[in-house]
Amino acid sequence: MENRYHSVRLDVSRCRGCTNCLKRCPTEAIRIRDGRANIIDEKCIDCGECIRICSYHAKVAVVDAMETIKRFKYAVALPAPTLYGQFRGLKQPELVLEALKQIGFDDVFEVARGADVVTKAIREKMKTGDIPMPLISSACPAVVRLIQVRFPSLLPNVVDIRQPMEVAASMARREFCLKRGCAPEEVGCFFITPCPAKMTAIRRPIAQEKSELDGAVSVMEIYGLLLPHIKKMQADPDFHLATRYGISWAVSDGESNAVCPEDSLSVDGIPNVIRVLEEVENGKLKDLRYLEGNACVGGCVGGPLTFENNYVAKNTIQTMAHSMPRRHPDEDVPSSCLNKYPVRNDRRIEPNNAMQLDSNIIVAMQKIQRIHELMERLPGYDCGSCGSPTCETFAEDIVNGRCREMDCIHLMKQEIQRMAQEMVTLAQMKRE
Amino acid sequence: MNGLIHSEYPRETADYTHAGEASADIKRQLRQLGVSANVMRRVAVASYEVELNLVIHSEGGVLTLDVFPDRVVLVSKDRGPGIPDVEMAMREGYSTANEEARALGFGAGMGLPNMKRNADGFEITSQVGVGTEIRMMFMLQ
Numbered sequence: 087m088e089n090r091y092h093s094v095r096l097d098v099s100r101c102r103g104c105t106n107c108l109k110r111c112p113t114e115a116i117r118i119r120d121g122r123a124n125i126i127d128e129k130c131i132d133c134g135e136c137i138r139i140c141s142y143h144a145k146v147a148v149v150d151a152m153e154t155i156k157r158f159k160y161a162v163a164l165p166a167p168t169l170y171g172q173f174r175g176l177k178q179p180e181l182v183l184e185a186l187k188q189i190g191f192d193d194v195f196e197v198a199r200g201a202d203v204v205t206k207a208i209r210e211k212m213k214t215g216d217i218p219m220p221l222i223s224s225a226c227p228a229v230v231r232l233i234q235v236r237f238p239s240l241l242p243n244v245v246d247i248r249q250p251m252e253v254a255a256s257m258a259r260r261e262f263c264l265k266r267g268c269a270p271e272e273v274g275c276f277f278i279t280p281c282p283a284k285m286t287a288i289r290r291p292i293a294q295e296k297s298e299l300d301g302a303v304s305v306m307e308i309y310g311l312l313l314p315h316i317k318k319m320q321a322d323p324d325f326h327l328a329t330r331y332g333i334s335w336a337v338s339d340g341e342s343n344a345v346c347p348e349d350s351l352s353v354d355g356i357p358n359v360i361r362v363l364e365e366v367e368n369g370k371l372k373d374l375r376y377l378e379g380n381a382c383v384g385g386c387v388g389g390p391l392t393f394e395n396n397y398v399a400k401n402t403i404q405t406m407a408h409s410m411p412r413r414h415p416d417e418d419v420p421s422s423c424l425n426k427y428p429v430r431n432d433r434r435i436e437p438n439n440a441m442q443l444d445s446n447i448i449v450a451m452q453k454i455q456r457i458h459e460l461m462e463r464l465p466g467y468d469c470g471s472c473g474s475p476t477c478e479t480f481a482e483d484i485v486n487g488r489c490r491e492m493d494c495i496h497l498m499k500q501e502i503q504r505m506a507q508e509m510v511t512l513a514q515m516k517r518e
Numbered sequence: 519m520n521g522l523i524h525s526e527y528p529r530e531t532a533d534y535t536h537a538g539e540a541s542a543d544i545k546r547q548l549r550q551l552g553v554s555a556n557v558m559r560r561v562a563v564a565s566y567e568v569e570l571n572l573v574i575h576s577e578g579g580v581l582t583l584d585v586f587p588d589r590v591v592l593v594s595k596d597r598g599p600g601i602p603d604v605e606m607a608m609r610e611g612y613s614t615a616n617e618e619a620r621a622l623g624f625g626a627g628m629g630l631p632n633m634k635r636n637a638d639g640f641e642i643t644s645q646v647g648v649g650t651e652i653r654m655m656f657m658l659q
């Protein structure tokens with residue numbers, strides 16, 4: 087079932103069937119049926135909004151546990167720069183990198199270095215002229231999947247360069263094999279992930295045949311393991327190689343500032359991303375050259391699998407970046423890098439037609455007609471008691487045969503009143 | 519003639535809070551129909567521009583969506599004030615948008631030209647003191 091893989095799952099035993107996640111899901115992918123939440127696979131973009139909102143911790147992100155790295159002869163850790171932000175006041179990323187080796191990894195490769203290469207690749211692409219305006223970042227997989235579901239007309243604007251973690255993994259594997267003289271398949275490359283979206287992108291890549299990564303362990307788990315080590319460490323200062331720009335990809339603005347400091351916009355938080363994408367689709371942001379969208383507030387430091395408060399983490403990252411030399415990836419990344427490693431996507435990003443009511447357009451039109459009719463009778467409270475997020479989605483679910491009119495307690499009440507009225511009339515008739 | 523799908527969106531002068539909602543709903547319906555990305559993109563631009571013109575320039579009116587098996591039709595019809603020189607209004611850069619609209623980023627004088635460019639069929643009729651009617655058609659295949 088790899089082609090339907092989702093990292094975000096429901097722990098049925100904890101779900102109380104409340105409507106919190108139902109209301110929060112940006113793609114209307116959740117329904118409450120038989121008193122439990124249900125995630126519609128085709129619509130879910132793994133953004134993790136439901137994980138954040140669920141008070142009962144019934145929504146979970148499935149990632150690899152630390153033990154899985156033992157499946158490989160060698161394991162290389164690829165920390166998202168967000169990991170550095172977890173350690174309040176951290177000055178040197180080297181400390182984190184060194185500590186990762188202490189907890190069982192054979193080597194470490196910064197994903198921020200991948201971000202440097204991606205920065206350069208996108209900048210080269212932007213010089214070539216004929217590119218869509220604005221170019222939309224492909225770094226946040228939740229945003230790319232959101233575009234597939236809700237803004238398919240914007241897919242041509244999504245940059246066709248791989249995510250930093252993918253580029254970093256290609257580099258890491260090659261470097262490690264050269265260093266140790268081992269075979270590529272002996273090496274497991276593990277991303278240290280802030281979110282389920284990246285996990286899903288590894289198991290079920292959007293625009294690659296196969297991910298360069300072998301798995302992902304959460305920032306949260308790694309943070310706990312690293313903490314005891316980090317305090318008593320001395321680091322080798324040459325160990326860390328990414329630029330301040332690469333590291334800044336962990337926070338909102340970091341990417342656009344590296345890629346295209348002028349005429350760019352960065353938006354964070356899914357509802358804000360949706361608002362801006364609407365405007366792009368309506369042709370209102372034509373002068374914009376680059377759009378960075380992050381599903382999480384503050385950028386990846388706000389990921390659902392992080393430990394530190396995202397504002398504090400942002401501050402840690404920014405302070406660290408400011409103390410680093412001003413080298414830009416333009417100078418820092420050798421051009422040969424762009425040919426040596428795969429940086430382009432393997433295939434086009436296809437629309438996700440999960441919102442389509444029927445593959446036959448006439449049938450789809452008839453369904454919309456019925457939705458309009460139903461909308462006239464539904465109260466418009468969007469209360470969620472029927473198990474669908476809004477009256478409109480409830481009408482959609484009815485025409486798709488997923489529920490019945492009487493699942494709406496308000497229609498039910500009307501029906502009962504009507505029947506009661508009928509009984510009264512009947513009773514009166516008998517008396518005469 | 520009404521289409522298989524028919525929706526009406528009344529818009530009032532300077533009601534910026536609801537501006538964009540008609541276009542958002544139109545896009546939602548077209549997504550449910552699974553229309554191609556190309557049509558989607560063109561209808562998105564044209565419906566938004568025409569909806570905003572109703573809010574910014576008209577004394578109130580209605581935008582209607584009709585979808586037929588082979589085409590999408592958008593009609594905007596308002597109660598005035600009408601456009602004195604339609605040819606001039608169609609030119610890129612021509613705008614009479616007021617301060618308020620300009621402060622919100624409108625008034626580049628690109629709306630009508632963009633509608634014409636994006637639609638497969640475009641007609642505009644206007645009479646001062648009566649109103650403006652714009653009809654746009656988009657082929658589905």
Ligand SMILES: Nc1ncnc2c1ncn2[C@@H]1O[C@H](COP(=O)(O)OP(=O)(O)OP(=O)(O)O)[C@@H](O)[C@H]1O
Nearest residue numbers: 571575576607613614615624625626627628629630
């Ligand atoms: N429904 C309407 N009623 C009256 N006048 C209109 C109407 N629609 C357009 N106009 C006139 O035509 C002009 C050009 O319209 P157009 O949409 O091209 O530009 P704009 O609305 O001024 O600016 P933009 O659309 O770029 O924000 C308007 O400034 C206005 O004078």
Ligand code: SF4
Nearest residue numbers: 226281381382386389
């Ligand atoms: S913003 Fe970053 S952490 Fe959040 S979903 Fe996107 S990639 Fe993951």
Ligand SMILES: [Mg+2]
Nearest residue numbers: 567571629630
């Ligand atoms: Mg206009």
